[in-house]
Amino acid sequence: MKLKLWVTSLFTLGLLFSFVFSIILALAFFFNLISFWLMIIGTIFIHFVLWLVSPYISDWIYKWFYSTRFYTYEEISNHAYAKFLKKVCDEHNIKFPKIGIIKDQNPTAFTYGSASFNARIILTEGLFTFLDERELEAVIAHEAGHIVNKDFIIMTIASTLLSLLYQFYVMFAKNRTSSDHEDKKDPLIFIGFVSLIFYYVGTYVLMFLSRTREYYADEFAVKQVKDPNFLSSALIKIAYGIAAVPDDENTARILNSTRSMGIFDFKAARDVGLIRENSKGQKGMLERALSFDFISPWAILLQLKSTHPLVGRRIKRLSSMTNSPIFDFSGILSMKIDKKRLWLNFLKDASIKYIYIIIIFFYIVYGLIVNVLIFSSLLKGGESVPLSQILSAPLMLLVTVFYWLFVIALCSAPILRTRYMYSKKNFEKASVLDCMADIYASPVRGKPIEMSGKAIGRALPGFIFGEDMMFRDKSGIIYLNYESPIPVFGNLYFGWKKVEKLINEPASIKGWFVRGVTHHVELYRFNTTKSTIKSYVRMWSIIGQYLLIVFVVFMLYMLYLAF
Helix, strand or coil: CHHHHHHHHHHHHHHHHHHHHHHHHHHHHHCCCCCHHHHHHHHHHHHHHHHHHHHHHHHHHHHHHHCCEEECHHHHCCCHHHHHHHHHHHHCCCCCCEEEEECCCCCCEEEECCCHHHCEEEEEHHHHHHCCHHHHHHHHHHHHHHHHHCHHHHHHHHHHHHHHHHHHHHHHHHHHCCCCCHHHHHHHHHHHHHHHHHHHHHHHHHHHHHHHHHHHHHHHHHHHHCCHHHHHHHHHHHHHHHHHCCCCHHHHHHHHHCCCCCCCCHHHHHHHHHHHHHCCCCCCHHHHHHCHHHHCCHHHHHHHCCCCCCHHHHHHHHHCCCCCCCCCCHHHHCCCCCHHHHHHHHHHHHHHHCHHHHHHHHHHHHHHHHHHHHHHHHHHHCCCCCHHHHCCHHHHHHHHHHHHHHHHHHHHHHHHHHHHHCCCCCCEECCHHHHHCCCCCCCCCCEEEEEEEEEEEECCCCCCCCCCEEEECCCCEEEEECCCCCCCHHHHHHHHHHHHHHECCEEEEEEEEEECCCEEEEEEEEEECCCEEECCHHHHHHHHHHHHHHHHHHHHHHHHHHC
């Protein structure tokens, strides 16, 4: 245990050192202790060293925490998958990577390294359990594709450029207090804030790059195994395996720590696994459920924040590479879709989701207009006078009305937003599979539903304080999210004392089905023959939004006092 602690401490301190040293460089530049170019060179050098040594540090982590064993080709040359990978490496003139095997039944795979000369491919034992030989080869070919395409080197360079953009923001912000460059003060501050904007935009560009590299790795795998169906079926089976295998502490660490590197985003994979299980024996239902990912307007926004392509888009792309796909989306694409309903719902949902941004935007416009009027008056009169003396009575009334409209909008937004998201009107009887196959579902506007079935376990198996449950009806399984009237402790108590008593009891539920990258039901009522449980999702939505408004207003007020 002491050795594990030492290795972990070394890795953690090394990572934190890189963060802290970057800040120290920025401060050193701020106080004119180092030059601009020395700071840039120092930042690049730190990232270069980390790029070079990080694979070896990762090896230690996986060995000591996850009992990973690494193999050379000679040690596993009798296995078919090793022979397949050796053939791929020879064809593309790359060194055979070290193969790491993790003793865990959750199926996942990932690649890391500085370049092809020290690349590693990590596989869990779950892959050998859930996949057949050709599917396993497709997954390995996908990981080899990352090595051949050298995309992790590009990702490293891109991450370094992002870091430099943030450094530029820090450096140029120092000109606020600079008296030596008064004539350049404003332009440099502007450049600094533009760098910050580029930094945030760059993070989305980096995620786009990450999704693109997954597509190209898929293409590489298809070329190696000669049939995209093997990778398609492997992805669905991996998703099912991640959903089916109970999580323990070790498994949770593996999935969380490799989320961006894995062949799948495990959080999305769990829901795809449930879709696969729920749609067994019902032709076309899996494709219909996955079609949300390329039909719904929300899919575009949801994918922006993801390091992996949405599963439906990925499977559809693979299916288009063959004339006989195992997942046929042609029926979905020819299906009659009410696009007007789809887009009107999206626009309404987006307006509700971003209502605070809309309110603030109009308030900024209002503030600019008022300030222009005041400034115009000062230019004419040269003295500050009350606004009522600058504007005519009708204009003054208009300004006052707009001000109070802003206050009323801000105060009423939490209630109106929550009533839209969680409407108590028209609860309709539905099945799990019907909900999952609904292309008009939304991540904002919960669909009011009623279901009959039973809770079959906790959403987090083995966690005795887990308040969320898995619910099964005649068509499938779905997650239920419960909220207690008492924050944190109420949820823990419910998970500890109540959940176990509800499991396997015939029940009916009312709630709101929400569909995004993942999907679940926000619980409103859970009824059994013995008791009725009420969930307070709506109440906490309102309270949470008011607390956020108070916090933002307080922070703005503190900034106002500071300046």
